[in-house]
Amino acid sequence: MTPPADPVRELLDANREVCEQATDPLEIAAALEDSGLPTAGTGRYRHADIFGLAEELYARVPRRPPVEESPPPVRERALAPAALGLAAHLLPLAPVALLGAGAAGGALAVLCGALGGAAAEHWSPRAAGAEPAGRPGRAWAALGHGAGTGLLLALLAGSAPGAALAVALGGGTAGWCAARLRRVGRRQLTAATLGEFRSRLRPALPLAVLAQLTATAALAVLTARGAGATGWAALLVLGTLLLLAAVVRGGGRQGTAATAVLTAAAGAAALTLPAPAHWLGAPPPGGLLAACLGPTALLAAAAWPLTGRPGAYR
Amino acid sequence: MRIALLTEGTLSNAQRGDGGWCGRLVEGLPEHEFRLYRLLPADRPAAPAGVPGPHGVHELALWGRRPGGRGPALHRRRGYQRAYEELIRSLVMPGERGLFGPALYRLAALNREDDALPAFLASGHAQRVLERIWRSPGADTAAGEPLVCDVLVAADLLEQSLRPLSAPWYGTGAAGLGGTDLCHVVGGGPAALPALVARELHGIPFVVTEHGLHLREQYRGYRSAPYRWPVRALLLAFFRQLTEETYRQAAVLTPGSAYDQQWQQRCGGDPARTRVVYEGTPATGRAAAGAEPDAPTLVWAGALEPGRDPELMLHAFAHVRAELPDARLRMYGEESARGYLAHCGAIAERLGIADAVEFAGRPAALADAWESGTAAVFTALAQRSPRLLADAMLSGRAVVATEVGVAREVLGPTGLLVPPRSPRALAAACLALLGDAERRSRLGLAGRLRAQERFAVEPVVGAFREVYLELVSRYPAFPARPGAEARPFARPAEYWVAGATAAPERAAGGGRLAAGPALAEAL
Numbered sequence: 001m002t003p004p005a006d007p008v009r010e011l012l013d014a015n016r017e018v019c020e021q022a023t024d025p026l027e028i029a030a031a032l033e034d035s036g037l038p039t040a041g042t043g044r045y046r047h048a049d050i051f052g053l054a055e056e057l058y059a060r061v062p063r064r065p066p067v068e069e070s071p072p073p074v075r076e077r078a079l080a081p082a083a084l085g086l087a088a089h090l091l092p093l094a095p096v097a098l099l100g101a102g103a104a105g106g107a108l109a110v111l112c113g114a115l116g117g118a119a120a121e122h123w124s125p126r127a128a129g130a131e132p133a134g135r136p137g138r139a140w141a142a143l144g145h146g147a148g149t150g151l152l153l154a155l156l157a158g159s160a161p162g163a164a165l166a167v168a169l170g171g172g173t174a175g176w177c178a179a180r181l182r183r184v185g186r187r188q189l190t191a192a193t194l195g196e197f198r199s200r201l202r203p204a205l206p207l208a209v210l211a212q213l214t215a216t217a218a219l220a221v222l223t224a225r226g227a228g229a230t231g232w233a234a235l236l237v238l239g240t241l242l243l244l245a246a247v248v249r250g251g252g253r254q255g256t257a258a259t260a261v262l263t264a265a266a267g268a269a270a271l272t273l274p275a276p277a278h279w280l281g282a283p284p285p286g287g288l289l290a291a292c293l294g295p296t297a298l299l300a301a302a303a304w305p306l307t308g309r310p311g312a313y314r
Numbered sequence: 315m316r317i318a319l320l321t322e323g324t325l326s327n328a329q330r331g332d333g334g335w336c337g338r339l340v341e342g343l344p345e346h347e348f349r350l351y352r353l354l355p356a357d358r359p360a361a362p363a364g365v366p367g368p369h370g371v372h373e374l375a376l377w378g379r380r381p382g383g384r385g386p387a388l389h390r391r392r393g394y395q396r397a398y399e400e401l402i403r404s405l406v407m408p409g410e411r412g413l414f415g416p417a418l419y420r421l422a423a424l425n426r427e428d429d430a431l432p433a434f435l436a437s438g439h440a441q442r443v444l445e446r447i448w449r450s451p452g453a454d455t456a457a458g459e460p461l462v463c464d465v466l467v468a469a470d471l472l473e474q475s476l477r478p479l480s481a482p483w484y485g486t487g488a489a490g491l492g493g494t495d496l497c498h499v500v501g502g503g504p505a506a507l508p509a510l511v512a513r514e515l516h517g518i519p520f521v522v523t524e525h526g527l528h529l530r531e532q533y534r535g536y537r538s539a540p541y542r543w544p545v546r547a548l549l550l551a552f553f554r555q556l557t558e559e560t561y562r563q564a565a566v567l568t569p570g571s572a573y574d575q576q577w578q579q580r581c582g583g584d585p586a587r588t589r590v591v592y593e594g595t596p597a598t599g600r601a602a603a604g605a606e607p608d609a610p611t612l613v614w615a616g617a618l619e620p621g622r623d624p625e626l627m628l629h630a631f632a633h634v635r636a637e638l639p640d641a642r643l644r645m646y647g648e649e650s651a652r653g654y655l656a657h658c659g660a661i662a663e664r665l666g667i668a669d670a671v672e673f674a675g676r677p678a679a680l681a682d683a684w685e686s687g688t689a690a691v692f693t694a695l696a697q698r699s700p701r702l703l704a705d706a707m708l709s710g711r712a713v714v715a716t717e718v719g720v721a722r723e724v725l726g727p728t729g730l731l732v733p734p735r736s737p738r739a740l741a742a743a744c745l746a747l748l749g750d751a752e753r754r755s756r757l758g759l760a761g762r763l764r765a766q767e768r769f770a771v772e773p774v775v776g777a778f779r780e781v782y783l784e785l786v787s788r789y790p791a792f793p794a795r796p797g798a799e800a801r802p803f804a805r806p807a808e809y810w811v812a813g814a815t816a817a818p819e820r821a822a823g824g825g826r827l828a829a830g831p832a833l834a835e836a837l
Contacts, residue, residue, distance in 0.1 A: 018537075023547035024554060026580070030533040034621060036695030036734040038717045039573075051580050065458035065543035189463040194445055195436075197462045251456060310462050 005211055007045050012196045020059035029054035029258060077197045078179035084176025085246065089168040090148035096157045096164070109154035110147045114132035118145015120175075121254075134270030141254035148261035151240060152288070153269050155298040159284030162224030163235045166216060169223070173215040177208045178246035185313035205247070209300075212243040227285075235287035244299040254301050255288065260295040267291030297305040315346045315782060318512075320520075322353045322505040327742035335525070338594060342775030345763055346782065349494065351483060353505055357560065358829075372489050373482045376504060377474050384436050386430035394434045397421045405551040406453040413553040415510075422479045422511045422668045431480040435473035441465050448548070456543050460544035468545045478507040486514055493515040495786055498778075499560070500808040502528035503553065506560040519565035519789050521781055522574055525593045526570070526699055527577050529557040541719065565785050568777070571700055575721045589781065594771035602710035602762055603685035609822075611642045611750040613687030613711070615680070616694065616702065618649040624658050626693040627718075632665040633741030638748060643671045646683045684709030686745060687755060689747045692716060695734055700724040700769070712757040714743045722767075727762035 004010070011032075012019065018031045029050050037050065047053040095108035121142030149171070157164035184204055191197040218238035219228065227235065241264060249257040270276055271287030281288055306312050319336055340348045353376035375381065386394050400417035403410045422426055425431035445465045447453065460468070491512035497520035500505045508631040511521035520561035532553045536546050561567060561583040568591040569575045574589055612631065624645060631643045649655040655673060662668045677683035680702075684690055690706040690713045697703065697719030698718035704724060706713050715721040722731060730747065733741040747754050 022542065023543070023550050024528070024533075025549065026554065027533045027537075029580075030530050031537070033719065034534065034714070035694045036623070036718060038733055039719065039722050040717070041733075049576065051576075077437075189461070189466070191462045192459065193449065194442060194462060194465065310466055311438065311441070314466065 006058060008060070011045060011053075012060060015057065016061065019057050020064040021066060022058060022063075025051065025054045025058040025299050028057050032057075044154065055223055078183060080123075081179035082172050082176035084120045085178075086169065086172030087240070088120045088146065089123050089149065089153065089171025090156075091116040093157060093164060094155050096154050097161075102254070106151065106154045106158075109150045109157075111150070113150015113153070114143045114147040117142045117144075118236060120146070127175050138254050141249075141258040144258035144262050145249065145254070148258065148265040149242070149245075151265040152241075152261070152268060152292070155265075155272060155288055156234065156238065156285060158223060158272070159288075160227050160231045160234075163220060163227050163231050163285065165223045166219040167235055167238045169219045169241070169263055170212065170216040171242050173219075174212055174239065174243040174246045176179065177212050177215075177243055180209050181205070182250050182313060185310070186309070189313060197310050200308065201308050205303060207246070209240060210244060212239055215239075228283060230286045230289060231281050234289040234292070237296055241292050241296045241299065244296060244303050247303045248299055248306060251303070251306040251309070253306065255300070255304065260299045260302075264292045264295040265293075316349065316490055316494045317346050317495070317782065318349050318351055318497045318509075319500060320351045320353075320509055321495055321500045322503060324579070335593065338596070338771050342771065343779060343782075351481075351491075351508060353478060354404055370489070371398060371481060372481075373658065374478065374483075376477055378437050380473060380820055382431050383429060383433045383434040385439075386424075389803075390424070390428060390430070391434070393424055394421070394430070395439060395443050397424060398435070398440055399447060400564060401445040402444055404555060405548055406448060408452075408454055411555065415559045418479070418507075419514045422484070422514075425480045426484060429480065430476060431665075432473060435469065435476060440473075441469045444469050448544070454547065454551070458543040458547065460548075461542075461694055463828065464544045467541060468548050471549055472547070472552065475504050475549075476507070476554075478504050479511065482509055484511060485686045486516075491518060491681055492532060494518060496520060496782065496789075498523065499564075499762075501525075502557065502560060504515070505558075506556070510559060511688070512561055513563055517789070518733060519785050520563075521566045521568060521778075522560060522564045523568045523591070524570060524574060524578075527574050529553055529581060530577060530698070554581070565789070566781050568781065571720045572723050573698075589777065591703075591774055591777045592768050593699075593701065594774035595701065595708075595769050596771060597681075597705055597708050598766045598770045600681055600708060601836045602708075602758075603681065606688050607642075607686060609640050609642050609685045610638055610746055611644060612681060612748075613646065614693065615645050615646040615683050615690070615706070616692070618645075618647050618654045618658060619651045620654070621695055622647075623693045623695050623716075623734070624654075625661055626735060627691060628658065628661050628665060628667065628671065629737035630691075630740035630744060631671065632667050632689065633737060634744050634748070635667050635670060637741075639744055641670065641748065643667070644683075644686055645671065646677045647671050648676050657676075680705050681709060684711050687711060689714060689744065691744060692721065692739070693734075693740065694718065697721045697741070704765045704769045707761035708769070709760040710758045712747050712754045713761055714740065714747065716740070726762070726764060728764050730757075739766075 015028070015031065015035065020029055022028045022031070032050055032054060038112045040051050042048065042053050047052050047056065092109040092113040095112060099105035112140050118139065153168055156167060175267065175311055177281065181204055185201060187198045191200055213236055218234055220232065220235050223230065224235065241261070245257040245261050268288040268291035271280060271291055277287055280290065321336060350371045352371065352373045354373050355375070355377045382811060385391070397417050397420040400413045401421065404412070404417060421431060445460070448460050448465070466690055481530060482490050490660070491497060491508060492515065495518070497509040497512055499509045499520055499522045502522060502524045506522060509739050513520055514519045517665070532550060536550055539546065541549070558581050561578055563579050565580055565587065567583045567588045569578050569588065570591070570593045572590050575590055579585055612634070614624065614627045617622055627643070627645070631641070634641050645658070658675065659668070662671045664677055684706055688711070690709070690711050692703060692706070692713070692715035694716060695718060697715070700720045700723075703713065703715060703721065707725070707728065715725055715731060716734040717731040718734050720735035722803060725731060730743040
């Protein structure tokens with residue numbers, strides 16, 4: 001039997017996929033060795049060594065990277081974060097409803113808020129997936145975030161219980177919006193360039209804020225019919241603050257989110273004391289509104305560049 | 315002599331030079347002062363070093379979470395960006411491979427000034443540079459469009475691989491590589507980065523020992539890695555460039571077999587600077603296996619996976635069984651591909667040999683495994699490490715192996731070699747051995763002697779004693795000063811003697827600390 005005219009051909013056909021997807025001739029050489037090419041077997045293909053043979057295969061087969069391969073599918077439900085957010089925000093309202101918005105109720109609310117924040121951090125998908133080893137800083141940030149939220153809700157409940165309920169329910173929609181935003185961002189990771197990614201994500205945050213405002217307003221119509229203009233403003237600003245804090249925290253800046261929420265809570269608590277409240281001269285939730293405006297604006301400034309950064313969605 | 319041992323202390327399959335080998339080397343050369351520099355995985359607990367009494371252990375987390383730290387200041391960022399851009403260009407531009415080394419050393423130099431490299435590599439600035447070069451026309455990776463997610467993943471992996479550049483190991487301080495006489499890289503890959511930088515910075519020569527080539531393991535491992543094609547291409551280009559730079563700059567390469575040497579030569583290793591040093595094994599002191607079992611028994615050992623080709627063994631054994639009805643087969647090893655044991659069992663069932671085949675699992679000791687057979691058989695499709703073959707030869711049993719990888723080199727004339735994937739040839743070789751006791755014992759004895767000669771620990775230690783001495787004699791004494799003329803033997807022997815006794819005073823005052831280098835300057 002005469003040897004075939006082109007002995008490399010059969011080898012090529014047998015290893016076509018490897019050759020098409022190889023990034024380098026040496027990769028083909030490694031694959032050939034793994035497939036059981038004997039040490040002295042390259043002579044059959046008229047090559048002195050396996051590297052020359054691999055070079056020939058690399059040159060003869062055009063590169064064809066696997067086309068069908070897609071980035072791993074995004075498997076993140078928005079409902080679970082929404083439920084978590086709802087639970088974490090409703091929890092601090094329970095002691096206020098039971099004990100009234102006094103010192104004991106407020107302290108318990110702060111405690112429940114911290115507990116809820118820690119629980120939300122513990123069960124959030126990000127904590128489970130990307131970074132298994134929890135940093136102590138992150139745990140503290142989650143505690144602070146939760147405690148600040150609890151205090152804000154307790155203060156609001158003191159002056160306008162209906163509005164507080166609306167905001168607490170709005171915590172659920174904030175979690176939902178932040179999760180949706182994350183999901184959209186992760187889907188857009190298949191964009192070709194960083195610039196394209198940024199331009200696709202540009203309307204996402206304003207839309208999320210709009211959705212949150214609408215949701216909070218709708219909830220307030222149901223639960224806080226009698227709130228005045230100040231009450232409405234405080235309610236909407238607080239709802240936005242919760243959303244932005246959730247977005248910034250989801251983007252990996254737990255510290256920033258916690259600082260903003262704690263600053264707002266501390267400011268609001270200070271403004272309920274008789275002297276500053278008298279100086280401010282606004283109806284009850286006015287202090288809360290004044291204390292929340294600054295941190296909300298700062299959080300928005302932090303969240304805006306963060307949403308255009310692909311690293312924030314992993 | 316003060317020798318820095320650089321290893322990647324992970325338990326991955328790319329790691330072949332773990333504590334055992336290094337430990338034997340350190341024990342065998344008590345006249346030298348070894349310091350251990352290990353790269354560790356961050357998230358898993360580190361395996362014990364296994365190196366007795368080194369003079370200092372320095373560790374750095376290589377994989378996993380980035381250590382904290384700030385990025386470079388605004389006015390220094392441009393320098394970082396330019397160096398990083400050159401590094402990426404050398405990976406993806408066909409004509410600019412030469413930029414790799416200089417870019418690497420430039421990044422290391424920048425990091426020594428402000429320690430901002432890890433944070434820079436993880437920043438958006440680095441990602442933008444990576445994307446721009448990666449997607450520029452003319453790049454090698456044009457075949458697969460890199461997307462935003464690829465940029466993120468690749469930047470992350472590069473940051474982790476380049477972490478040794480930011481290790482606090484440079485300079486002439488207590489933990490510094492500048493205070494050593496030579497570096498010994500065990501394992502290659504990122505572990506060679508500190509040695510490369512130390513060579514560039516302090517002129518310290520380095521030896522590279524590889525048992526199982528890091529680059530080849532990357533090529534094999536990345537095939538099943540969960541990365542998209544462009545990421546694979548970029549990272550493999552990085553590892554290839556790193557390996558070539560390592561082989562180019564290494565003073566001596568000591569691959570673990572002539573088979574690995576071929577790969578090293580292909581990647582730019584100079585044959586004149588290469589010396590094959592087989593991996594020593596303490597099993598050479600073991601007694602030969604005792605009497606053969608009553609029934610003619612073949613022993614097969616290895617992980618149960620397609621690459622080891624146990625199916626070939628089963629098919630060949632069916633032929634053997636047809637000739638020798640009382641022949642038996644013992645297969646040692648655990649399955650490393652899920653369900654493969656059941657698959658092999660089904661094949662044995664189908665061939666009608668299930669009653670004669672025993673899947674014995676993991677043996678208590680390898681010596682027991684060889685002793686339970688009349689001859690040892692290896693059917694792997696690729697034999698990259700000589701370890702298991704040498705162990706079988708040391709038992710004094712005759713060995714049949716497929717002729718792949720290191721088999722020919724290790725067995726030589728003391729065993730039977732058959733082509734891979736050929737049950738008939740393997741069966742014929744097994745039958746020939748099983749039917750001829752005299753040939754079996756002759757081959758077994760010859761194999762045992764050959765393995766004892768080649769794979770003993772003493773030749774390894776002796777080889778490195780010579781390599782070390784040869785290296786320091788060739789390299790000038792104080793090469794740290796750039797531009798200074800190389801002067802071999804410029805360092806008197808008394809220098810180190812004085813240094814050793816002055817150690818306590820150094821700790822107390824620190825005034826004598828600069829005595830050595832100052833003397834060097836004077837010379």
